[in-house]
Amino acid sequence: MSAFAGIRIVELAHRVAGEYASKLFADLGAEVIKAEPPGGSQTRALSPFVSGTSVPFLYLNTNKKSVAIDLDNSADRSVLASLIAGADVVLHDHDEAWEQRHGLDPETLAARHPALIHCAVMPFGRGAPANLQQARPLNVMHASGWGYHTPSEADPVRPPLKGAGRFLTDYEAGLEAALAIAAALIARERRGEGRTISVSDVEALISRSDCVLGRMLASEQEPGPERTRFDMGGPGAVFASADGHVFLLMTTGQHWSGMRKLMGEPAWADAFPSDWLEFQCTRERVETFRQHFRAWVSTRAKAEVSEQAQRLKVPLVPVNSAPDLHADPQYAFRRYFRELEGLLYPTVAYRMSATPACLTAPAPKLGADQALPATAGNTVPRGLAPNAIGVAQPRPESAPVSQLRQRGGPLAGVRVLALTKVWAGPYAGKLLALLGAEVIKVESLANLDEMRAYGGESIDSAPYFLSINQEVLSVRVNTKSKEGLRQLRRMVAQSDIVLDNLRPGAMERAGLTYDLLRKIRPDIIQVSIKMYGSEGPLAHQTGYAPSFAALGGLTSLVGYEGETPTGMNIRYGDSTVGATAAFAALAALRHRDRTGEGQFVDVSAVEAISTMAGDSLFAHCATGITPKCDGNAHPEMAPHGCYPCANGEWISIAVADDVEWRALCLVLGIDADLYAAAGQRLAQRVPVDRAVAERTRTHDAADLATALRTVGVPAFRSQSSLDLIGDGRLWSSEFFRFVDDRHGGQRPVMGTGWRMTPGEAAVERGAPALGEHDAYIYRELLGMSAKEYDRLVAEQAIY
Structure with missing residues (x-):
């Protein structure tokens, strides 16, 4: 079914x-x-x-x-x-x-x-x-x-x-x-x-x-008009190889040690301190490294050097294009491309065992x-x-809904046990929480979420963590302890969904495979996020979101026309993977509600990114033409691009037909007859863009966008981080809202893209302190005595 x-x-x-x-x-x-x-x-x-x-x-x-x-x-x-x-x-x-x-x-x-x-x-x-x-x-x-x-x-x-x-x-x-x-x-x-x-x-x-x-919204990082405000810094970039391109992301001393071995311990690397990526990552060092690495990698095949890098735990991956994905053994194993009437279609990033x-x-x-x-x-x-289909087996009842606080929302009564770290997994949990689910994040001092370690005065005030975990509960479980794992299994029995994005093998080592989880609770749903999915020839590999974009085909599509791909902003990807996993989790939950059957949902982060260019991948299958980076060009619209305005600002303009072209020309004072027909504009896109840019550069971007929209031309100022935080529409729509910061104050956070009536879930509580909800989970949900709880704390099973 x-x-x-x-x-x-x-x-x-x-x-x-x-x-x-x-x-x-x-x-x-x-x-x-x-x-x-x-x-x-x-x-x-x-x-x-x-x-x-x-x-x-x-x-x-x-x-x-x-x-x-x-x-x-x-x-x-x-x-x-x-x-x-x-x-x-x-x-x-x-x-x-x-x-x-x-x-x-x-x-x-x-x-x-x-x-x-x-x-x-x-x-x-x-x-x-x-x-x-x-x-x-x-x-x-x-x-x-x-x-x-x-x-x-x-x-x-x-x-x-x-x-x-x-x-x-x-x-x-x-x-x-x-x-x-x-x-x-x-x-x-x-x-x-x-x-x-x-x-x-x-x-x-x-x-x-x-x-x-x-983090900028909460004044933990300064917003600004600079286009680099979303950047991570460091030497990560796309580099030309002998047969294409590779993407490198280096952020730690371990990465640098592996990179030195990969390159054969070159003498020039001796000038770099071992901790330069963490503490001494200057622009000069970045440029020196790139110069040497660019020359070294230019003579090597992208697949071979990437495989060598993986063995050394260096996040170096090939920049895949559509043909690469069709030849990829992992995509073939997971049957990401499916044939239908002679054409190969990209499908979905989640393999669902029952549906x-x-x-x-x-x-x-x-x-x-x-x-x-x-x-x-x-x-x-x-x-x-539901009786028209029949229930396959009685579903074990979840523990009573928390008396901690009733929040409402469409997922009220759903409990999610989250063993998640960094961004993709926590983002999936956050979305489910904002829909009303009770999301319990499993944490431990012995195995912290890295997001708790980035910035802030303590693990409970880390800006990254605070930005992504609102309305989530935190329970301490030392998964390195036998008794801690026993308590975790008791939590599984009280949950509807187990969500994880741990490294390959981590859940298996903890005895938390799907086969074992369903022995605890027969109708459990497990949603597991891995870079390449849980099975297949490349399932052992791991990486970061910028790697997902390179591997999944997006990086190859973004860049100035005819030049080396640049890829999307390096921050893009994790949250898209999380949203994909959240949707798949609800699909599985809907099936369980109808049939009583749980299932294993195997999410590939790389494939989730591929779906964001699904039509481009399918176009290659259908036409044989490999899509490439094309700047701001559009096959059916011209002008279509981002044009300079006064004070270093930019405006996006997308003209679809002759009526919009003439309206644009009227506002900008361009002779519309120069490129009167759409075909002319497409054929002479470069001079058209030049003509538009010459007229936009003296205008205020926001004022010009308003004037153009008034006459029916789709236009909008290209918004910086500073523009977004000052955007009145986002405040009035309550996309930006305030939550309790646990210290008697309020913290601004970002919402979601949906509004729902009636019965939207309450969003009032910020990210939790480590173990903030230990008493609720252990004492109320698990029914543990105070004496037993104190013993587990003393033994560091709760730690």
Whole structure:
């Protein structure tokens, strides 16, 4: 049985964001009905094409059905009403004016269908000014701060970049929407609650920078207009090898020791102190190292040198392109690419032992399922009939919900035991906590989360940790102690989900494999995040988020046209992996609620990053053309880029047609007839960009963006870290909010890309002190006596 079997979603999307969100459900068994306008979804017109069909459309719409609906026709509106009456979810990515015009606004739908889940994905979320909702992915990227801070170590005179491919911002927003919908479905099937969900593309993207921007928000790092504010520092960069490129990230003395061995202990390295990466990482040393390393690696094959580096625990990895991924043995082992009607499709980053994602049908022809409405009209909430499927085995009851504090939210009553560190795993736990789950972070002084060690006056005041763990509980368990492990197993018996992102082999050494966990609790769900997944020829390898982007194909897509790839900002990746894992966890939970069956969810961080360029990977399969870094170019829009403004600022502008071109020219004083037709502008993109840049450079970026949006041209200032923190919309929408800092004060933190009514979870508590909730976990949940608790503390099983 598929994870979302029995769920019907009516999708009215005209952007990639909505189509990608529903694709995630369709590939896990939901019935997704595309209600398309008579001419078809706008994505059907996106290039490239194979056999006359849009490649992006093919990728985004596997396993879906299509019905042509003219919303201006009363008979068709009746058809849509019938479809919605039989649906669990209505999903769209239009603006609020469109909703009102067609009677698809939250108030109308909630009145007619109280148990319906209604999700709208908009560039700036519900309530934003109408002219902002015309934003395109380029504008979203720059409104979120990621564009301004891409690439790392940016040359201030060169334009910021759009990121990987055409649709990365849509994929992030679609993933955010899918996560919120999955949580709402679980609540609906448990309690019969309908919900309205609003997702902001921009806020979803900003939320992925929580442990970077979050520290600036809390004044633990100074924000500023510099484009390097998201950077990590150090010698990490992309370097040309004999047959492509490699990415190197070095941050520790151990990395430096391994690097010296890798290069054969060169004499020039003797001038570097052993701790230079941690304490003496000057610009001069970085440049000297890069100069020598660049010459050394340029004569070596990327696969060979990367394999040698892995054996020495040096984070040096190949920069993979689409052909590399198709030849990758790990991707082949995990069957990341699946064949359907002669084409190889990228799939998903999670292998689910009981409910795997499947590709069973290609994207539908327009109106292929026109007869479907005749069978619709199910007014009974479809998710509220579990007995129609049957429960495979009785589910052990969780311990009572914590009396510590009732927070509400769609995941109220769900308990997650998190053995997670650094960013990806904790981010997944944070998302589940913000949806209302009780997330218990397992920690110990003997094995601290590294985030507690970075900055701050103590392990309880480390800025990175504080930025990413709000509404999470902390329990001390010494997993190096036999008695500590026994108590941990007792916690497993009281939990619904076990989440981990420990190094390969760590869970096995602790006796916490899935086979052993389900002996403790038969319906347990284990979600495990590894760089390459838990099984396969490369599963033993480990690395960092910048490595994920290089290995997963994103780095090869980002850079100035015709030059060495630069990759996304070095900070990008961990949080996307965490969001992917959180969605997979909820898919497994929904299946367990219906059948009583738990499962093992094996998440590959590298594959999670690959999905953020899924259409690019699929385009290579379909056309044979290898996608490469293309600066800010777009195959269908010109001008499309980031242009200089006064005072060192930049503006993102994306022009799709002749009407927008003429409006742009009117504001900037350009002769529109010079490049009157779209074809001319695409063919002469360089002089077009030059003409636009000559006129924008004297304008204030924010004022010019407002003027352009007023006449219908999608434009937005490229926002720095300082701009984001001062953005009034983010404060008024409560994306930035305050939580208790445990010292009687308040700490500002970042929220998520969704808003949900009714019954959003309370978010009021900041990150926990180490072991802050020991008494609650041991005494209340496990029923331990005070004497026994004191004994375990004395024996350092609780430590």
